[in-house]
Amino acid sequence: MDRTQTRWLVLALGLTAVIAAGAWADWAFGWVTPAFDFVAHQFYEIPMLGRIRRPSQLVLVRWHLGIWAAMAAGGLMLAPWLGRHARIALTIFWIGYAIRATAWICGGNVPLVPGDSSHYIEVATSVYRGQGPVKHYVESFFNDYPRIRLNQGVLDDWATPLDAYVRAATFRLTGVAPGASIDATIAAAKGCSFLINLLALPALYGFARRRFGPVVGLTSMAVLAVLPVHAIYAGFVLRESLVALTSILAVWTIVEVWNSNGRWASVAWTLLAGLCGGLSILARNTGLALVAASGLNALVRLRRRPLLLVLWGVLVALTILPWAVATTREYGRPFYAYTSLFEYNFSWTVHHFDRGNTRPEQFYTWANAPEIVRTKIKSLIIIAVYSTMIVGLPLAAGYLYRLRKGDRDAPGRDLDVLTATIFVVFVAATIKSVADVTQVAQLGRYYLPVYVVMIPTAVAGVIQWLEKLRIDRRAFGWLAASYVALVWADPTWAYDASWFSHPYQLHWPALREAGEWIKEHPERVPPDARVMTWFPWEIRVTSDRTTVLMPRNYSAARIDEVVRQYNVTHILWGSFDAQEHVDPETWGPYLEQVRTALGLTTAKELHRSPREMFYPVRLYRLR
Numbered sequence: 001m002d003r004t005q006t007r008w009l010v011l012a013l014g015l016t017a018v019i020a021a022g023a024w025a026d027w028a029f030g031w032v033t034p035a036f037d038f039v040a041h042q043f044y045e046i047p048m049l050g051r052i053r054r055p056s057q058l059v060l061v062r063w064h065l066g067i068w069a070a071m072a073a074g075g076l077m078l079a080p081w082l083g084r085h086a087r088i089a090l091t092i093f094w095i096g097y098a099i100r101a102t103a104w105i106c107g108g109n110v111p112l113v114p115g116d117s118s119h120y121i122e123v124a125t126s127v128y129r130g131q132g133p134v135k136h137y138v139e140s141f142f143n144d145y146p147r148i149r150l151n152q153g154v155l156d157d158w159a160t161p162l163d164a165y166v167r168a169a170t171f172r173l174t175g176v177a178p179g180a181s182i183d184a185t186i187a188a189a190k191g192c193s194f195l196i197n198l199l200a201l202p203a204l205y206g207f208a209r210r211r212f213g214p215v216v217g218l219t220s221m222a223v224l225a226v227l228p229v230h231a232i233y234a235g236f237v238l239r240e241s242l243v244a245l246t247s248i249l250a251v252w253t254i255v256e257v258w259n260s261n262g263r264w265a266s267v268a269w270t271l272l273a274g275l276c277g278g279l280s281i282l283a284r285n286t287g288l289a290l291v292a293a294s295g296l297n298a299l300v301r302l303r304r305r306p307l308l309l310v311l312w313g314v315l316v317a318l319t320i321l322p323w324a325v326a327t328t329r330e331y332g333r334p335f336y337a338y339t340s341l342f343e344y345n346f347s348w349t350v351h352h353f354d355r356g357n358t359r360p361e362q363f364y365t366w367a368n369a370p371e372i373v374r375t376k377i378k379s380l381i382i383i384a385v386y387s388t389m390i391v392g393l394p395l396a397a398g399y400l401y402r403l404r405k406g407d408r409d410a411p412g413r414d415l416d417v418l419t420a421t422i423f424v425v426f427v428a429a430t431i432k433s434v435a436d437v438t439q440v441a442q443l444g445r446y447y448l449p450v451y452v453v454m455i456p457t458a459v460a461g462v463i464q465w466l467e468k469l470r471i472d473r474r475a476f477g478w479l480a481a482s483y484v485a486l487v488w489a490d491p492t493w494a495y496d497a498s499w500f501s502h503p504y505q506l507h508w509p510a511l512r513e514a515g516e517w518i519k520e521h522p523e524r525v526p527p528d529a530r531v532m533t534w535f536p537w538e539i540r541v542t543s544d545r546t547t548v549l550m551p552r553n554y555s556a557a558r559i560d561e562v563v564r565q566y567n568v569t570h571i572l573w574g575s576f577d578a579q580e581h582v583d584p585e586t587w588g589p590y591l592e593q594v595r596t597a598l599g600l601t602t603a604k605e606l607h608r609s610p611r612e613m614f615y616p617v618r619l620y621r622l623r
Contacts, residue, residue: 004080005080005081008076008077008079008080009076009077009080011076012073012074012076012077012079015069015072015073015076016073019066019069019070019073022069023066026062032058032061032062032065033058036057036058036061037054040054040057043106048503048506048614049501049503049505049506052108052110052505052506052508052509053106053107053108053110053505054108056108056109056110056183056187057105057106057108057109059109060101060104060105060108060109061105064101064104064105067097067101068094068097068098068101071094071097072094075087075090075091075094078090085214085218088218089205089218089221092201092218092221092222092225093198093201093202093221093225095225095226096198096201096221096224096225096226096231097198099225099226099231100194100197100198100231100234100235101194101234103231103232103233103234103235103500104190104194104234104235105235106235106500107235107236107499107500108505109183109186109187109190110186110505110508111186111237111505111508111538112235112236112237112499112500112504112505113236113237113238113496113499113504114504114507114535114537114538115139115535115537115538116237116238116537117236117237117238117537118237118535118537118538118540118541119135119139119158119159119537120159120163120164120167120189120237120238120239121167121178121185121186121189121237121541122135122136122137122537122540122541123135123156123159123161123163123164124163124164124165124167124168124171124178124189125168125171125178125179125185125541126153126164127161127164127165127167127168128168128171128172128177128178131153132153132155132326133155133156133161133164133165134152134153134154134155134156135153135154135156135158135540136148136151136153136154136540136545136546136547137536137537137540137546137547137548137549138536138547138548138549138562138566139158139536139537139549140157140158140338140351140352140549141351141352141353141354141355141356141549141551141562142338142341142351142355142356142358143157143331143338144565145566148530148546148548148566149530149566149567151528151530151546154330155326155327155330155331157327157330157331157336157337157338158337158338158339159239159284159337160281160282160283160284160285160287160323160335160337161282161323162239162242162246162279162282162283163239163242163283166192166196166242167188167189167192170188170189170191170192171185171188174188174191176188179541179544182512182516182541182542185541186237189237190235190236190237193233193234193235193236193237193238193241193242194234194235194241196241196242196245197230197231197233197234197241197244197245198234199245200224200230200241200244200245200248200452201221201224201225202221203245203248203249203252204220204221204224204248204452204455204456205217205218205220205221206252207220207248207251207252207456208220208221208455208456208459210252210256211255211411211412211415211456212411212412212415212456212459212460213411215463216412216456216459216460216463217456219459219463220455220456220459222480223395223455223458223459224452224455226484226487226488227391227451227455227487228390228487228488228491228494228497229390229391229444229448229451229491229493229494230244230448230451230452232491232494232496232497232500233448233496236496236499238445238496239283239284240445240448240496242283243280243283243284243286243287243448243449244448244449244452246276246279246280246283246287247280247283247287247290247448247449247452247453248452248453249276249279249280250273250276250277250279250280250287250290250291250294251290251294251415251418251419251422251453252276253269253272253273253276253277254273254276254277254294254297254298254312254418255414255415255418256269256272256273257269257270257273257298257302257308257312258298258301258302258305258308258414259414266305266308267308267311270308270311270312270315271311271315273312273315274311274312274313274314274315274316274318274319275315275319277290277291277294277312277315277316277319278315278316278317278318278319278320279319280449281316281319281320282319282320282323284449285335285337286426286429286446286449287449288335289422289425289426289429290422290425290426290449290450290453291316292425293418293421293422293424293425294418294422295313296421296425297414297417297418297421298312301414320335323335338351340433341356341357341358342433342434342435342436342439343360343363343432343433343434343435344356344357344358344359344360344362344363344364344435345357345363345435345436346368346371346375346435346436347436347438348435348436348438348439349552352549352551352552353551353552353553353555353558354551354553354558363435372435375434375435375436375437376431378437378440379430379431379434379437379440380427380431382437382440382441382443383427383430383440383443383447386440386441386443386444386493387443387447387451389490389493390444390447390451390487390493390494391451391454391455391458391487392483392486392487393486394462394479394483394486395455395458395459395462395483396458397461397462397465398458398459398460398461398462398463398464398465399454399457399458399461400461401461401462401464401465402416402457402458402460402461402464403416403420403457403461405461405464406460406461406464412456412457412460415456415457416457416460419450419453419454419457422450422453422454423450423454426446426447426450430443430446441495442495442496443495444493444494444495444496444497445494445495445496466479506614506615507535507538507575507614507615508538509613509614510574510575510609510613510614510615510616510617511535511538511539511542511575511615511617512538512542513609513610513613514539514542514543514572514607514609514617514619515538515539515541515542515543516542516543517607517619518531518539518542518543518545518607518619519542519543519544519545521606521607524606524607524621525543525545525569525570525606525619527544527545528546529545529546529569529570530545530546530547530548530566530567530568530569530570531543531545531546531547531548531568531569531570531571531572531619532547532548532549532550532559532562532563532566532568532570532571532572533547533548533549533550533571533572533575533617534549534550534552534572534574534575534576534577535575536548536549536550539572548562548566548568550562550571554576554590554591554594555594556593556594556597556598559594559598560598563598563622568622569621569622569623570606570619570620570621570622571598571600571619571620571622572617572618572619572620573595573600573617573618573619573620574609574615574616574617574618575615575616575617576591576615600618600620604620604621604622605618605619605620606619606620606621607619
């Protein structure tokens with residue numbers, strides 16, 4: 001063993017000793033708690049959020065510190081037998097882990113996104129229980145749900161089912177029975193997102209290396225490791241981590257099909273490409289655009305091997321066929337989602353209190369034409385500006401440079417064209433389907449698969465540009481640091497990053513307490529009850545009762561109409577969102593008038609939140 005190898009092992013043993021000493025000191029003196037409080041206090045501008053998150057954050061800090069330190073020690077022990085390239089790859093993965101662990105810790109083990117996070121837990125719970133991808137609540141008034149009146153689950157018409165099955169499998173593998181312990185349920189659900197998010201790093205590395213070579217592969221992995229629009233989702237119970245991973249695999253495998261020469265290799269890659277393409281669609285409906293763009297490129301690349309193209313298309317169709325059949329039987333359209341009706345409404349939030357427009361002739365009128373045109377133009381501007389801010393100007397410029405200046409015969413040129421096609425198809429689908437620009441402003445979530453598969457081309461463009469400029473390599477470290485600072489200067493360009501500071505979690509303690517009270521008192525709120533609430537997703541997860549969204553227009557008449565429509569038995573009153581531009585002096589009395597008009601009297605009250613809780617709620621019996 002030479003001196004360099006010995007040095008690596010000494011560092012590994014030294015770090016292991018430090019880790020052991022730190023673990024013992026925390027066991028004996030609990031130093032992690034005051035250290036965490038000191039660091040956390042530098043960032044939390046809303047101390048109330050910190051108080052809600054802190055218990056789970058302390059658990060997460062200890063777990064992630066231990067794993068992160070063990071990874072570092074293990075990497076140092078392996079370093080003597082690894083090449084420079086492998087050591088850099090492990091370091092990038094280690095940094096990526098640290099960023100994603102920080103995201104998880106910052107949000108704590110509580111739902112971060114109102115409605116969405118609990119929705120994924122609910123549908124995964126249904127799959128775990130053998131009921132299929134169904135939900136047990138009304139969350140939209142675009143449609144009527146007769147099954148809810150029978151206390152049956154309705155087929156999920158918001159999200160495609162792959163995430164639910166993957167998360168249900170996580171519950172099985174970890175031995176967590178969803179709902180038995182809400183803390184364990186959320187931990188397993190977030191852990192699933194975390195691991196899938198991490199898997200995207202080696203997947204993108206392998207993909208980029210195959211197409212462009214080791215330098216671009218390593219740099220692409222580094223960019224994804226630090227990119228906020230991907231890293232933050234490691235701490236969310238959302239499907240975006242799964243969407244990113246399946247998109248990488250779908251694009252990688254179809255590119256391998258038309259680049260493979262051997263007969264059996266081509267067939268094997270085609271089988272994988274068909275499966276991965278179908279899974280990308282089952283991860284999110286936007287996969288349809290990705291697969292469509294891949295198909296357009298395959299028509300050219302595989303024109304001399306049409307049987308492979310047909311086989312790929314058949315396998316994609318077979319993979320998505322069960323879901324297409326299920327949605328057609330339930331809703332009359334394959335891949336139906338109520339979000340497809342947003343296209344016909346200038347405000348997508350209309351479905352939270354009324355039926356809204358559900359047919360194109362209701363929306364596409366001459367009277368609406370000027371506003372429709374304005375919305376489409378503004379959407380294009382938002383896509384261009386937000387995309388540049390989310391991935392960073394250097395990466396966006398590098399991508400365009402590669403498209404314009406890349407050699408036609410250069411490695412990866414086919415991927416350049418494919419990703420450009422994917423982006424164009426996504427933009428066209430957005431312009432066609434979106435009528436509310438507030439949705440486009442959230443494109444970090446919807447365009448994540450596009451950004452991820454575009455990274456290798458963008459990185460290749462940046463490297464090509466830097467080589468042309470003949471910049472001294474000693475400046476590369478500063479350039480990399482500047483890029484990281486640039487994309488993290490305001491990560492809320494990727495909209496979901498804003499949930500780390502939004503006060504939604506202040507609602508959670510009272511909702512959780514009310515849900516657990518309902519579950520513990522089946523004689524007061526029987527299992528076949530239907531509870532109307534402002535947050536049907538969270539109450540369903542915490543109480544295991546069928547829930548109905550309270551119409552969010554604060555109209556007593558509309559609330560009463562929905563109560564009769566779904567034979568609501570209980571109302572959970574309270575936890576309302578604060579209204580902007582409304583005088584608080586009149587808002588409180590108005591809510592009391594609505595409550596009185598609904599007949600929610602003290603005599604019907606079953607339970608109320610303890611006084612010390614934020615956003616308290618009261619539970620009333622209707623029948």
